[in-house]
Amino acid sequence: MPPLLTIVLEEPGTVDRETDMYRRLVAARLRFDSEFAIQQSQEPLTTQVIARLCQEIGSTYIVFMKTSHQLSANYVSSMITYLRNRTVYLAEPVIYTGTLPKNVARNELKDPYHYARDTDVYGPAFNTRRLADALQAIGDVDRSALYLSYRLYWSIGNVRPLPTGFSVASDTKAAIGLQLSEEALRLVPLIPAVSKPLRLYVLRFLVLFLRGMRVQKATAVGLAHLRELVVNYQLVELLGMVEPLQPFEAAWVRWLEDPGADKHLYKQLSREDIYLLFETGQAYGNQDLLLYELLFGEDIVRIGKSYLPRSLRPGHARPGSYNFYERPIGPKSGILFFDRPMQADDNAEHLYDYFRSAHPEYTEAWFALNPKSPDWERLEAKGFKLVPIFSPEFYENFLVSDLVVSSQIYNVRYRGKSFANSRFVYLQHGIQLNDMTDWLLSKYFDVFIATGQFEADYMGKLAPVETLNSGLPRMETLAREEHQPSHLLFMPTWRFNLHQASTEQFLQSRYFGAIEGLLKDPALLRFLEETDRRLEVKLHPNVEKRSGLFTFSERVVQSTLSYREAIRGAEMVFTDYSSAVLDAAFIRVPIAYYHWDRAEFFRDQPYEGRLDYEEEGLGPVFSDHTGVIDHIVKERFALQDPMYEARRRRFFHGVDPERINQKIVERMLAL
Incomplete structure (x- = not known):
């Protein structure tokens, strides 16, 4: 008699039997040996491989995992107990991307959970026969879209997760996006869905696909299909989930809905605004910088960047209604400096040290740090004006500050203020030796501190107005x-x-x-x-x-x-x-x-x-x-x-070791 559940482990080599995940699966055999089986797949789980497995495996349900994933101790028992006395199309745990919490809180799954949830096949239990049936219709989608396409195909609008957890143990997709297989002709089927979680999943999948396209450059998926997705699932209504961390893709989704609106406000600066420009066809438009030229089926899409006068901005539209640039920087201005939350001794500390010495008239210059940091007491002894980072006091200081200066880029947002609509000097932690174009274009900054001609030439092609070739403050020290x-x-x-x-x-x-x-x-x-x-x-x-x-x-x-x-x-x-x-x-x-x-x-x-x-x-x-x-x-x-x-x-051409801090301060006070 076939088992109730088969767990397919995607592992190209020898299965690592020391992982927590594998040991928990083996331990579950003591209670459920006859009800579930473990099967290894040494080939990658493509859509075609999964379709074949569904034909070969006789169990009622099938789950896909990797040994690098994490699962709660009660994962198998929760699944078996739930599936044993019922027939369902889908059963799933609470899905995480980071470390599993000790207590799984399934009753607190709000919109941010659904948008951030990994939508790959790993973790949920699919009804094997129903998955096989669906694959006959949705077999042209990429494996990473199978979970979402399966739910759309069978109209599974809402799923109440079981009180157990599963984690893919990584959220790297948010940084690098998805690159679909060459066989994929569409992202997901265009089947009407009113479920908000499903629409959020479609939105996330589209955003990750667009992020990956900035690397992949070409796809068989056509532009018309993407526009139908955006309109069919009313994705623009949900873009509030996207803009904080993926602003580039948010502008892209807006253009997909309304191709006639080819200019999209992206970042405010002191004297002008940055716009992203989208165009199709063979002709190259009048853009300051061409960032990407991408192929969607037979459609060419070009994305550029332009610096346009602030006077062209209608009213005070996105990304904020209040003009945080209206007040010039002066001695009464609040200025907020910080490095990492638990560690100083980086560029912000060294610039702050110089700034408070060279400009004592700026009495509201603060340095943010976690009070538990080993550097707190040291900086306090040096006379730094400290504020606990990410505390209520920190956010109030951020709201009233005229400038933020940091060696790190964090998604700081509070009461309508963000780096999209306020002054931010990015000091960097390192030097751009590698091609970080996609990451850099997804970040907001008014000034980017470069170190030498090698880096300044590279950054000049991406952010010519924002780049300052001064060197890093810690280097002057x-x-x-x-x-x-x-x-x-x-x-x-x-x-x-x-x-x-x-x-x-x-x-x-x-x-x-x-x-x-x-x-x-x-x-x-x-x-x-x-x-x-x-x-x-x-x-x-x-x-x-x-x-x-x-x-x-x-x-x-x-x-x-x-x-x-x-x-x-x-x-x-x-x-x-x-x-x-x-x-x-x-x-x-x-x-x-x-x-x-x-x-x-x-x-x-x-x-x-x-x-x-x-x-x-x-x-x-x-x-x-x-x-x-x-x-x-x-x-x-x-x-x-x-x-x-x-x-x-x-x-290091262009860097004066004795004037690094001075050069940065002159630029930041002139913003």
């Missing part, structure tokens, strides 16, 4: 402080494809193997001992929770220093791809690159590289373990190389 070398410094960055890796998968990754091999290298350890040196290893924040897996020792230590302290005290700094080493290069500390996975690094990242490290890098590049160890133990890093010095000057 580094250049001013005394440099006393006391250690070597290794700063590996992160790998996007390890976000959902289990401990076993992480230990088997090339990333762990390369770093661990270096930390334990006998020649390196011997060199450090003989020369009385120490190697400080500054792990990426995403790796901190796994730091116990690495082999540290007396001479190779996990660094607890701040980035500035670690770089200031370094005799040499090396990394794989982190832009943080450029701070060291700026103050002429030798740097090097260890690219152990150069062949696949950018293939697994959500961006493409722009810097040719071999031809433009500010230090030597090594692709193998032996090369980088040899460079260190033979102290070749101590030899000055005129080629790298010449590259350094070209890279």
Whole structure:
């Protein structure tokens, strides 16, 4: 007799049996062994593969999962208990994108839940026969649209989730979007639906598709189908869910509904406004900047950016009704600075320190930070005017401030005010070495701080009015402080494809193997001992929770220093791809690159590289373990190389180490 439920695990290799998810599935067999089965699919779950599985599997219900997903301890029991005595088309848990909460609150599922909910096939239990029947009609949609198309096809307007949770453990789709299979000819079927959750799901799916199109560039899905979706499901009415985090796509959806309205107000500036312009056809219109040229079936869509006088804006239309630019910045202005909530010592702190010294007449300049941050007491002792970040006081300060200055971009919105309609100076945390075009064009800023000609030239093609080639404030501090070398410094960055890796998968990754091999290298350890040196290893924040897996020792230590302290005290700094080493290069500390996975690094990242490290890098590049160890133990890093010095000057051209803060302040006070 076939089981009631089959759980299909999408896993191309050996199933990792140490994951919490797999162990919970196996444990459930003690109670429900005869009622559910686990089946592995080593091929990706495309629409066609799922259609075949529905024909092959004899269970009444089918669920799709990956071993990297998370599920509540009672997931299987809740499903089996619910399905055992009834016949339904669909049963689903509460779906999350982040970490599963301890208590699943199914009664509090409001519009934000439905819009943010992952709409892929993973997690819900489908009626196997009904899914097979539906696939005969909706088999031309991408797998990522099957859940939504299934509900539309069978008119399943509202679903009350079971009191158990499932998480895909990642919300990367919100950042990089969806790229559909070449076979997909439409997003979802055009079947009338009045259910608001279903319309929100359609909206999210469309937005993620449009976001992915900025990368994919071409699709077989036609423009007419997209317009029918927007009109049929009345999606413009729901755009309030989209604009806070995906403003670019919100403007796009508005244009799809009304192609005649080709100019869309995007961001207010001091002297003009930024508009997104949409056009179709072969002719190229009069746009300041052409951002994208995309192909939808046989239709060409061009998206551009124009700077138009503020006088052209009708009234004070979107994105806000109050003119937050009306009052000029002056000594009575409120100015709000912040870095990360739990960590200062970045560009905002260093600029704030300079600003309060150079302009003491600005008495309402505040620095926001979490009171639990280890930096709170230090900044309080320095005399910083502190406000708890994201507290009621913070938001009130934000509302009345004339300017916000930060090294981070957060979605700060309060009582009609946001960065779309108010002044914001983005100091950055790093330097744009990679092609982050899609991410940057989705963000609001009045000023973007660039560091040198390499970055300024890139940003000038995206935001020529907003870009300021001044350098980062923390670099002026580094250049001013005394440099006393006391250690070597290794700063590996992160790998996007390890976000959902289990401990076993992480230990088997090339990333762990390369770093661990270096930390334990006998020649390196011997060199450090003989020369009385120490190697400080500054792990990426995403790796901190796994730091116990690495082999540290007396001479190779996990660094607890701040980035500035670690770089200031370094005799040499090396990394794989982190832009943080450029701070060291700026103050002429030798740097090097260890690219152990150069062949696949950018293939697994959500961006493409722009810097040719071999031809433009500010230090030597090594692709193998032996090369980088040899460079260190033979102290070749101590030899000055005129080629790298010449590259350094070209890279940082335009940056005056003594006037970084002054240049930024002059620009921000003139907004």
